[in-house]
Amino acid sequence: MLLNEFTILYVEDNLDAQEQLKMILEDDVKAFYQAYNGEEGLSLYKDKKPDIVLADINMPLLDGLEMTKRIRRIAPEQPILIVSSFDDKETLLKALNIVVNGFVTKPIDIEKLENQLNKIARNLKSKINTQINKEKEINDLYNLAHYDMLTKIPNRFLFNIRLEKAISNASRHDSNVVVFFIDLDNFKDINDYYGHQAGDRVLISIVKNIKQVIRQEDTLSRIGGDEFALIIEGIISKEYITTLAKKIVKASSISIKHRTNTIYASCSVGISMFPQDSSSKDELIHFADIAMYKAKKDGKSGFSYYSKEELLNVS
Numbered sequence: 001m002l003l004n005e006f007t008i009l010y011v012e013d014n015l016d017a018q019e020q021l022k023m024i025l026e027d028d029v030k031a032f033y034q035a036y037n038g039e040e041g042l043s044l045y046k047d048k049k050p051d052i053v054l055a056d057i058n059m060p061l062l063d064g065l066e067m068t069k070r071i072r073r074i075a076p077e078q079p080i081l082i083v084s085s086f087d088d089k090e091t092l093l094k095a096l097n098i099v100v101n102g103f104v105t106k107p108i109d110i111e112k113l114e115n116q117l118n119k120i121a122r123n124l125k126s127k128i129n130t131q132i133n134k135e136k137e138i139n140d141l142y143n144l145a146h147y148d149m150l151t152k153i154p155n156r157f158l159f160n161i162r163l164e165k166a167i168s169n170a171s172r173h174d175s176n177v178v179v180f181f182i183d184l185d186n187f188k189d190i191n192d193y194y195g196h197q198a199g200d201r202v203l204i205s206i207v208k209n210i211k212q213v214i215r216q217e218d219t220l221s222r223i224g225g226d227e228f229a230l231i232i233e234g235i236i237s238k239e240y241i242t243t244l245a246k247k248i249v250k251a252s253s254i255s256i257k258h259r260t261n262t263i264y265a266s267c268s269v270g271i272s273m274f275p276q277d278s279s280s281k282d283e284l285i286h287f288a289d290i291a292m293y294k295a296k297k298d299g300k301s302g303f304s305y306y307s308k309e310e311l312l313n314v315s
Contacts, residue, residue: 002121003114006051007031011041011067012083013059017106021054024110025117038062042070052120054104057084068100079120083108148222150200151207159221159229163281166219166233167274177274178241180230181288182210182248185266185300187226198258199226202265209251213244229285245269245303253301268295269303277306 007030012018018034026032033048035041039061045053053071055064068080085106102116146158154162166177184206191199203226210220210228219231230248232241252267270292272284291306298304 002125003028003117004030006121006124007033007048008052008054008117009033009035009041009045009048009050011035011038011044011053011055011059011064013037013056017056017108021108038064038067042067045071046074051079051124052117053078053080054117055080055082057082079124081113081116081120151204151222153207153211154219154221156221156223159219159223159231160281162219162221163231163284166231167279167281167284170233170274171279175233175235177284178230178232178236179272179274179284179288180232180245180248181270181272181285181292182228182230182252182267183269183292183296184226184252185268185296187265190263190265194258194261194263198263201256201258202254202263205254205256206252206265206267209254210248213247213251229288241271241273245271249301249303266301268292268300270295270306271303272306 003025008025010018010021010025010032012021012034013036015036018036022032022034031048031050033044033050035044038055038059041053041055041059042062053068055067057064059067064082064084068082071078071080079101081102081104082100083104083106101120104113104116146155147153148155163177163179169175170177184202187199187202190202203222207220207222207228210230214220214230215232217233221229221231223229232244248269249267252265254266255262255264257263270288270290272278272287272291274284277287278284287306291304295302295304
């Protein structure tokens with residue numbers, strides 16, 4: 001029964017009617033709220049935000065139609081059923097002008113009431129499902145645009161956004177940003193010799209290992225086929241950076257079984273820093289890339305800091 005997924009607010013000044021309907025519906029709904037006049041009903045509505053409102057027309061302090069008008073100002077699409085012993089056309093027209101979802105006359109025909117409630121519940125469920133599907137679609141599109149589908153970490157686009165934000169934050173708070181450029185050694189040979197499936201396994205394993213040695217707030221991104229970049233923010237000592245670079249190199253030095261073969265992998269790391277090396281996002285990435293090539297030149301499976309001398313060598 002769909003009603004058990006939804007909450008109902010029943011606003012009725014007649015105590016006997018309240019208890020009778022409570023006995024019938026309480027076990028069939030998620031929650032059954034009761035109010036005994038329009039003002040109390042409006043207050044309870046604001047507090048509980050029920051899925052369905054069932055309201056009598058003729059009540060003290062604030063009648064059901066006026067209460068409905070005020071609820072409509074808060075939530076124009078709120079499902080509301082009006083209950084009344086009146087069945088004259090004028091009262092019905094007033095209710096319809098407020099755009100209620102149904103009109104129930106007293107004495108209440110329980111079967112008809114349940115049919116109306118179930119109809120509203122089906123409509124609510126349909127809207128919820130539509131919203132869930134829409135949110136999932138938006139989330140899927142966001143992930144496609146911002147995350148690498150193989151490794152599930154941020155892609156180049158999101159990396160650039162986060163690096164810009166990190167530099168901006170560091171400028172305001174007089175702190176540091178460190179960029180690691182991480183490139184796998186001889187990865188093309190792995191793909192060419194063992195196939196892309198084996199290469200994917202290597203990438204996934206290395207990302208998993210690196211994530212275990214960095215902080216949760218650090219951003220590890222895949223910015224190319226076998227290229228990764230890491231953003232570290234905060235007041236960071238060179239000793240910490242050096243220790244972390246060694247951990248990343250070690251975490252990336254792996255061997256995995258592939259069919260009858262053992263595949264060995266490693267990485268080279270280049271490091272640049274804000275504000276010491278540059279205040280430009282693009283330069284920080286470029287300088288870390290230059291430093292990474294120095295690490296490869298020095299024998300691979302290691303790391304190197306960017307230096308201006310190295311930039312002269314590249315030029």
